Amino acid sequence: MAALRVSFRALRPSSSSSSSSNSLVFSLVRYLSSSSSSSSSSSFVDSGVNLQKPANGVPLRRKPNGRNDVHWVFLGCPGVGKGTYASRLSNLLGVLHIATGDLIREELASSGPLAPKLAEVVNRGKLVSDEIVIDLLSNRLQAGEAKGESGFILDGFPRTIRQAEILEGVIDIDLVINLKLREDALLAKCLGRRICSECGGNFNIACIDIKGEDGKPGIYMPPLDPPPHCASKLITRSDDTEEVVKERLRVYNEMSQPLEEFYRSRGKLLEFDLPGGIPESWPKLLQALNLEDHDQRSAAA
Ligand SMILES: [Zn+2]
Helix, strand or coil, X not given: CCCCCEEECCCCCCCCCCCCHHHHHHHHHHHHHHHCCCCCHHHHHHHHHCCCCCCCCCCCCCCXXXXXXXXXXXXXXXXXXXXXXXXXXXXXXXXXXXXXXXXXXXXHHHCCCCHHHHHHHHHCCCCCCHHHHHHHHHHHHHHHHHCCCCCEEEECCCCCHHHHHHHXXXXXXXXXXXEECCHHXXXXXXXXXXXXXXXXXXXXXXXEXXXXXXXXXXXXXXXXXXXXXXHCCEECCCCCCHHHHHHHHHHHHHHHXXXXXXXHCCCCEEEXXXXXXXXXXXXXXXXXXXXXXXXXXXXXX
C-alpha cells in the first residue's frame, strides 16, 4: 500500500485543552490496572461503581487538530468489517488499533500470564470477563505508552455499558463509530467467509448484489477471492453456519443497543451505514469523519 497522507480538518472544533495524551493513556493504564487487581468479580463491580476522573484533575481532552491523538471506539456486529476499517483508519492516523479479540487470541497463543484462566473460559464457551479484557487492554496500552504511542482506536471494546463507564470515568472518548450493514448482506457476507488453512489468509466467496427497491438503495459487495495458491485450501470456520451466525447477530443486537444509546445520549455516536464494499465505503467513511486520504484511490483498490 502506498504511504498515506492525511489532512485532519477540525473534527471536533470544540476541543480546547492541550493536555498530554501520554498522561491520559497512563492514567487509563493505572486506573485499569488498579481496578482489575481485585480478585473477585463482585469486588470489581463494587470498585467500579464510583468511577471518578483521576485525582490529579488533568483535563481529559485531546489536543485540537492532533490527528494522531484520537480516542475512538468502533462498534459493529461480528462480520461487519469493523476490524478492517479500524485497521485502515489507525494506519491513516498513525494510532494504535487495539482489537480485544486479537489481544485474547495473542494471549492464548503466547501462553502469557492470563492464558490459563483465558483458556478455561474459552474452552467452556463462555464470554471473557471484563476483568480479563481490561487486564489485556491495560497491558497493551502500557506497551504502547512505552513506545511513545498515544492515540488509539478500540475495536471490540467496550462491549457493555459497565465497560463503557470504566472508560468514561478516566478518558474522554472522542467519537464512537457504529458501523452498520443491512442484515441480509451481513448474513451472506458471514456465510461467505473462508480461511486459507495454509497461510491463514481471510477471503470471502460471497458476491452480494442486492437490487434497490422501495426507495432503498441496492448494495453490491464483490467477493474477496483468494489467490490461486490458496484457492484449494479454503476452509470455513465451524461457527459460520447460518444458525450460529443468526444467533450471534441476535445476541449482538441485544447487547449493543444499550451501549449505542449510552454513546448516543452523550452525542458521541456516529452511525455509518456501509454502502457496499471497501472501495465504495472507505471514501465515504473518511468523508463522514472529515478526514482526507490523498492516496485513497490506491488505498481502496
Ligand atoms: Zn493461503
